[in-house]
Amino acid sequence: MGLRTLRGARKRAGAWGVTVSMTQDCVGQLGPAVSPGPRRPPCVHMHNLGDGQRRGRHGPRGRPPTPSREPCLLAPSPAQSSRLFPGSSDQRGAVSGRRSPSLRARPSAGQVGGEMCAHNMSWIRYPSRVSTDVEAVIAAQSAVSRCTLVYAVLFVPVSLAAGLFNLATFLRGRARLGGLDVCLLDLTATGLLATLLSLAAIGRPDYLATTNLGCAVLSLLSNACYFNAQYVQLVLLFAFLLRRPPPCLRAAAQGPRGPAASLAAAGGCAVCSSLGAVALLGTSGELDHTTLCQADPLTAWPEYEMVKVSLGFGLALVLQLAFLVLLGVQRARRAAPAQRDAASACPVVPAIVLTTFACRLFYNVALVRRARLKLQRDIGSPGDELLMNLAELALFGESCVGSLATLFLHKPCRLALRSVPARLCQSCRRGAAGTSFALNGVGG
Known part of the structure; x- marks a missing residue:
C-alpha cells in the first residue's frame, strides 16, 4: 500500500x-x-x-x-569540503570517519589556488612523527643519532679549537695583518659562530622545541653565516687569485684597511639575503606558537628553499665559473703576476673553496628535493628526512674543514702552530727553574 x-x-x-x-x-x-530515518x-x-x-x-x-x-x-563540493575541513587529506579523512592509508596530501580541483595553496604549510609534518613504517623510522633515527654523535664528539671540539687558535693568531699579529689575513679572520669568526649555532642540532633525532620567533632568529643567524662565508670566498677568489683583479676588488689586497670595503659589502649582502630568506618562513602571524625548529624550518614556504639555493649556491656557482674563465684568459695571455700575497693565497683559498663547494652541493641538493616535495604536497619518507639531517651536518662540518685548512695551509697560522711545542717546553723550563731556585733558597 x-x-x-x-x-x-x-x-x-x-x-x-x-x-x-x-x-x-x-x-x-x-x-x-548519515542514514535517513525510516519515516x-x-x-x-x-x-x-x-x-x-x-x-x-x-x-x-x-x-x-x-x-x-x-x-x-x-555531499559538499570539493571547494566546500576544503572550507569545512582545512588541512591535509589525512585530517579530512579523520573527520569524515575514513583514514587515508597514504602520507601524501594531494589537493583536489577546488583546492588549487584557494586556501590550500602552496603558502599554507599547516599540513606538513615530519615523516618520523606520522609514518606507519616503523622499521624505516627506527633505521633513519638510528643513523641520524650516530652521525650526530660523531659530529658532536669529533667535529665540534676540533672546529672550536682550530677556530679559536686561528683567531688568537690573527689578533696577536693584528699590526702585521694583510688583506688575505683580514678576509681569513672574517671567515674564522663566521665559522665559529656557525659551529656554536650547530649545537641546536645536537639532540637529533629530536628537534629543538621553541617558538616561531626563536626559530626565525636561529634561521636568521644561520643564513647570515651561510651567505657571508660564500660571499667572502668570492672576494678571496677574485682579489687574491686573479693576476689582475677587477678595480672594485683591487683594494682588497692593499694593507689591513683595504679589505674593509669589500668585507662590508659582503656582510651587507649577506644580511639582506638572510632577511629576504627569513621573510619567506610564513610564520609572521604566529610568532608565539611552539614548533619543532631546525636551521631551515620545515614549515617554510617552498620559495624559502628556492631563494636560499639561488642566492647561496647558484649565484656563487655562476661567479666561480666566471672566475675560471677570467683565470684561463689571463693564463693564456701570460699576464705578469701582481705584487701581493698571492703566493700565500694559492694553497689556502682553493682548499677552502673546494671543500665549501663539496659540502654545499650535497646540502643544496637536499634543499631542492625538499622544495619539490612541498610543491607536490608530499611530506616524503623517513629516508628523505634522514637525507636532510645528514645534509645539515655536512654543512656544519664545513666550518671545521675550513678552520683546519686555514690552520695548516696559511703561513702565519702554520708557523704559530709549529711554535707551540717550543713555547710549552720553554714554559716548563721556566717553571722548573723557578721551583729549583725556590728550593735552593729555602735550603740555604
Whole structure:
C-alpha cells in the first residue's frame, strides 16, 4: 500500500513540474555516516518554475506545490569540503570517519589556488612523527643519532679549537695583518659562530622545541653565516687569485684597511639575503606558537628553499665559473703576476673553496628535493628526512674543514702552530727553574 501511495505522489509531482527524490538519493553520497530515518519524508528539489506554473495552472487552488520543509542533505563540493575541513587529506579523512592509508596530501580541483595553496604549510609534518613504517623510522633515527654523535664528539671540539687558535693568531699579529689575513679572520669568526649555532642540532633525532620567533632568529643567524662565508670566498677568489683583479676588488689586497670595503659589502649582502630568506618562513602571524625548529624550518614556504639555493649556491656557482674563465684568459695571455700575497693565497683559498663547494652541493641538493616535495604536497619518507639531517651536518662540518685548512695551509697560522711545542717546553723550563731556585733558597 505504501508503494502505491509513493508512486501516486510521484505522478502528481510530475504533473506539477517538480522533481521528487527520496532522501536516500540525496544523502547517498555522504556514505554510511548519515542514514535517513525510516519515516523521513521525501526530499523535494524545486526547479526554476515559470511564472505561469507559479500562478496556478497546476494544483487545485492555483498555488504551486509546497516543498518539504526538511533541507536536502547533499555531499559538499570539493571547494566546500576544503572550507569545512582545512588541512591535509589525512585530517579530512579523520573527520569524515575514513583514514587515508597514504602520507601524501594531494589537493583536489577546488583546492588549487584557494586556501590550500602552496603558502599554507599547516599540513606538513615530519615523516618520523606520522609514518606507519616503523622499521624505516627506527633505521633513519638510528643513523641520524650516530652521525650526530660523531659530529658532536669529533667535529665540534676540533672546529672550536682550530677556530679559536686561528683567531688568537690573527689578533696577536693584528699590526702585521694583510688583506688575505683580514678576509681569513672574517671567515674564522663566521665559522665559529656557525659551529656554536650547530649545537641546536645536537639532540637529533629530536628537534629543538621553541617558538616561531626563536626559530626565525636561529634561521636568521644561520643564513647570515651561510651567505657571508660564500660571499667572502668570492672576494678571496677574485682579489687574491686573479693576476689582475677587477678595480672594485683591487683594494682588497692593499694593507689591513683595504679589505674593509669589500668585507662590508659582503656582510651587507649577506644580511639582506638572510632577511629576504627569513621573510619567506610564513610564520609572521604566529610568532608565539611552539614548533619543532631546525636551521631551515620545515614549515617554510617552498620559495624559502628556492631563494636560499639561488642566492647561496647558484649565484656563487655562476661567479666561480666566471672566475675560471677570467683565470684561463689571463693564463693564456701570460699576464705578469701582481705584487701581493698571492703566493700565500694559492694553497689556502682553493682548499677552502673546494671543500665549501663539496659540502654545499650535497646540502643544496637536499634543499631542492625538499622544495619539490612541498610543491607536490608530499611530506616524503623517513629516508628523505634522514637525507636532510645528514645534509645539515655536512654543512656544519664545513666550518671545521675550513678552520683546519686555514690552520695548516696559511703561513702565519702554520708557523704559530709549529711554535707551540717550543713555547710549552720553554714554559716548563721556566717553571722548573723557578721551583729549583725556590728550593735552593729555602735550603740555604
